[in-house]
Amino acid sequence: MPSTEKFYLTTPIYYVNARPHIGHAYTTIVADVIARRHRLLGHDTRFLTGTDEHGQKIERSALAAGIPPQQFTDEVSREFRQLWDRMGLTYDDYIRTTEPRHKIGAQKLFADLHARGQIYLSTYTGQYSVGEEIFVEGPPGVLGPDGRPTETVTEENFFFKLSEYQLPLIDLIESDGLHIQSESRKNEVLSFLRGNLVEARESGSAIGTSKLGNQYVIGALRDLSVSRSSFTWGIPVPEPAASETQQKHIIYVWLDALANYMTAVGYGSDKPEDKACFERYWPADVHLMSKEITRQHCIYWPAFLMAAKLPTPKSVTAHGWLLFEESKMSKSKGNIVRAETVLDAFGEHVYGKQFPDSTKHERDLFSADVLRYHLLREIPFGQDGSFSFDAMITRYNADLANGYGNLASRTLSLIVQNLDGIVPSVSAPQSAETDAVINELLSFSEIDAHYESSRFDQLTQTISARIKTVDVYLSSHAPWKLAKSEDPADLQKMVEVLYTAAESIRILTALLFPFLPNATAKVWAQLGLGDIEAAARNGELNNLAWGGLKPGTPLGTLSPIFPRADKGLAQIMTEVEASAPSTKPATEQPAAETTPAPAVIETAPEPTVTGPADASPQITIDDFAKVELRVAQVLVCERIPKADKLLRLEVDLGYEKRQILSGIAEWYTPEEMIGRKIVVITNLAPRKMRGLESHGMLLAASEGEGGKPVLATFGEEIAVGSRLK
Numbered sequence: 001m002p003s004t005e006k007f008y009l010t011t012p013i014y015y016v017n018a019r020p021h022i023g024h025a026y027t028t029i030v031a032d033v034i035a036r037r038h039r040l041l042g043h044d045t046r047f048l049t050g051t052d053e054h055g056q057k058i059e060r061s062a063l064a065a066g067i068p069p070q071q072f073t074d075e076v077s078r079e080f081r082q083l084w085d086r087m088g089l090t091y092d093d094y095i096r097t098t099e100p101r102h103k104i105g106a107q108k109l110f111a112d113l114h115a116r117g118q119i120y121l122s123t124y125t126g127q128y129s130v131g132e133e134i135f136v137e138g139p140p141g142v143l144g145p146d147g148r149p150t151e152t153v154t155e156e157n158f159f160f161k162l163s164e165y166q167l168p169l170i171d172l173i174e175s176d177g178l179h180i181q182s183e184s185r186k187n188e189v190l191s192f193l194r195g196n197l198v199e200a201r202e203s204g205s206a207i208g209t210s211k212l213g214n215q216y217v218i219g220a221l222r223d224l225s226v227s228r229s230s231f232t233w234g235i236p237v238p239e240p241a242a243s244e245t246q247q248k249h250i251i252y253v254w255l256d257a258l259a260n261y262m263t264a265v266g267y268g269s270d271k272p273e274d275k276a277c278f279e280r281y282w283p284a285d286v287h288l289m290s291k292e293i294t295r296q297h298c299i300y301w302p303a304f305l306m307a308a309k310l311p312t313p314k315s316v317t318a319h320g321w322l323l324f325e326e327s328k329m330s331k332s333k334g335n336i337v338r339a340e341t342v343l344d345a346f347g348e349h350v351y352g353k354q355f356p357d358s359t360k361h362e363r364d365l366f367s368a369d370v371l372r373y374h375l376l377r378e379i380p381f382g383q384d385g386s387f388s389f390d391a392m393i394t395r396y397n398a399d400l401a402n403g404y405g406n407l408a409s410r411t412l413s414l415i416v417q418n419l420d421g422i423v424p425s426v427s428a429p430q431s432a433e434t435d436a437v438i439n440e441l442l443s444f445s446e447i448d449a450h451y452e453s454s455r456f457d458q459l460t461q462t463i464s465a466r467i468k469t470v471d472v473y474l475s476s477h478a479p480w481k482l483a484k485s486e487d488p489a490d491l492q493k494m495v496e497v498l499y500t501a502a503e504s505i506r507i508l509t510a511l512l513f514p515f516l517p518n519a520t521a522k523v524w525a526q527l528g529l530g531d532i533e534a535a536a537r538n539g540e541l542n543n544l545a546w547g548g549l550k551p552g553t554p555l556g557t558l559s560p561i562f563p564r565a566d567k568g569l570a571q572i573m574t575e576v577e578a579s580a581p582s583t584k585p586a587t588e589q590p591a592a593e594t595t596p597a598p599a600v601i602e603t604a605p606e607p608t609v610t611g612p613a614d615a616s617p618q619i620t621i622d623d624f625a626k627v628e629l630r631v632a633q634v635l636v637c638e639r640i641p642k643a644d645k646l647l648r649l650e651v652d653l654g655y656e657k658r659q660i661l662s663g664i665a666e667w668y669t670p671e672e673m674i675g676r677k678i679v680v681i682t683n684l685a686p687r688k689m690r691g692l693e694s695h696g697m698l699l700a701a702s703e704g705e706g707g708k709p710v711l712a713t714f715g716e717e718i719a720v721g722s723r724l725k
């Protein structure tokens with residue numbers, strides 16, 4: 001067993017009901033930065049990511065796609081993994097909840113909790129949010145956390161005695177036994193656990209006191225349903241619990257999913273090597289995620305573990321959301337940006353232009369650095385941050401092309417031109433300015449503190465400021481002028497300045513390595529230092545004393561690191577995103593949709609009354625059968641800011657819920673629409689309007705050019721989802 005300190009880091013396992021977008025990429029990139037940093041520190045690091053593949057949402061998506069759930073999840077899970085590989089992310093393991101190793105472990109955890117009397121059978125009626133896969137408090141129809149109406153579910157379920165863990169959880173979190181980053185997330189979780197004290201005081205409910213002396217409402221935490229029986233796509237509840245009921249139950253998707261963090265390190269296996277792995281890595285050091293799933297990670301998860309007498313994770317770190325056009329990027333809203341768009345555009349139009357013979361892999365890694373740096377530098381960690389292509393290009397040109405890349409190219413070219421490309425030795429005592437640069441470069445405590453608090457924006461900003469310091473130092477001493485002087489003192493100064501700049505670049509490169517693994521590898525090689533990955537492994541990037549760049553070292557071959565990006569690239573990326581067929585997996589798209597959907601009433605309605613003999617060509621019944629028309633019910637309807645004609649609708653098709661944008665805002669108010677049954681063309685390719693995805697089209701008729709479109713409805717009762725033929 002290795003003697004070094006271990007560090008086990010996880011990302012959430014992502015749902016496979018839609019393709020990855022840069023929100024998912026953000027978390028996985030942050031995890032990659034943290035993992036690389038810990039490897040530099042010499043820790044035995046294990047970085048886990050993967051996909052969450054069970055649950056009703058995924059079952060419904062597969063159903064809508066018309067393929068078996070396993071095939072569906074195989075395809076989407078592969079897409080996530082391929083994206084992480086394209087970006088060179090260094091996960092050590094990729095877990096899928098449909099893998100046997102996971103199923104065995106999840107069943108073991110369930111069985112263990114049951115054997116310990118922590119799980120019991122009971123009946124429950126409640127409001128279930130399919131989108132978030134959780135029960136929600138409130139009356140029928142209450143909106144779930146995803147803003148969609150919940151479904152009323154009555155089921156015989158297995159329940160976990162979560163209520164018994166209210167005080168243990170409060171004590172664990174208050175004492176930082178489970179450290180929650182940030183403080184505000186910690187307070188949110190604690191206030192949920194403590195319950196509504198004001199109400200409790202008024203009503204005279206029982207109030208208890210935690211170890212640290214804080215009050216809480218006794219009983220504010222309810223037991224949790226941990227099985228489902230209304231659908232089948234999940235891990236079966238194991239024996240002996242399974243025999244307690246007639247119905248087949250599957251394990252609640254969150255209990256299934258959370259268990260991945262342990263099943264990936266061997267929990268549930270009898271093999272000695274798996275047991276040793278579990279001993280070594282469990283508990284996790286950091287579970288990383290964005291804020292909406294902290295409750296599951298800070299309440300359910302540690303409670304399951306305490307109940308199973310297993311160690312609880314050391315910390316949960318939550319970041320904010322990536323926003324696009326002011327709202328959370330999410331697959332259900334369709335307002336997403338895909339990482340592939342950035343990889344393709346920077347790869348082709350920036351790197352590919354400079355290096356036309358480069359491979360796709362080289363282009364991808366170059367572009368991945370650009371995306372990594374932008375996301376970490378731009379978004380204050382823990383807060384929501386807007387994503388914009390313009391900001392990304394501006395930041396790239398300022399910090400990378402004109403900043404780090406330019407400093408490296410300038411300094412190294414000067415050494416090639418004036419010192420035959422060999423690192424010089426500095427003999428005479430150095431000037432005060434040189435000493436000041438060295439001191440600034442060697443102050444690592446600020447960097448360490450930023451890592452500690454996950455302030456990646458400030459960390460990269462600090463490094464950027466140091467790049468500027470060296471740049472100013474270089475420019476103010478103008479070594480290119482000193483090189484032309486006959487005076488030996490000037491030549492000595494030139495050597496001092498160039499050595500100082502080159503050695504500073506070595507240190508900056510080591511600091512930037514977790515953020516820009518590809519670009520720093522190139523600079524490292526150009527400095528004549530060889531393979532940066534090897535340097536990372538042998539501790540060279542962590543022990544940064546001045547003078548690591550040895551005099552006499554020949555520089556490597558120079559080439560541009562960050563070619564400038566044209567502002568027009570933002571437009572290219574915007575257009576690529578706007579024409580992206582869908583954020584949904586390929587399998588969910590109608591196969592035959594290659595031509596754009598006709599602009600009937602989604603954009604500007606231009607309805608006309610035309611006779612049957614109008615120019616339309618005749619079609620066969622088979623042609624008509626290609627159009628899928630279904631009865632849908634409007635669940636949500638709202639206006640879209642700054643789009644006078646458009647309404648955003650969420651409709652229920654029985655087998656799934658959809659977002660459709662429709663240009664009827666001039667004729668129908670959102671209030672008139674909610675609850676209405678309408679006819680929707682369901683197999684139109686999704687498309688984007690105002691950054692939002694519209695998946696389907698409403699049917700309406702209108703009298704004459706520009707007349708009011710009257711929605712097609714039914715005179716008799718008809719079930720949602722029924723097909724019109």
Ligand code: MSP
Nearest residue numbers: 012013014015023027052257258289290321322329
């Ligand atoms: N499957 C659950 C997690 C189970 S973990 C045991 C899930 N999956 S998800 O696909 O919805 O992914 C959620 C995670 O993806 C977030 O917690 C975050 O890490 C990342 N993000 C998804 N959209 C995001 C943004 N718009 N912004 C930032 N991160 C986001 O929840």
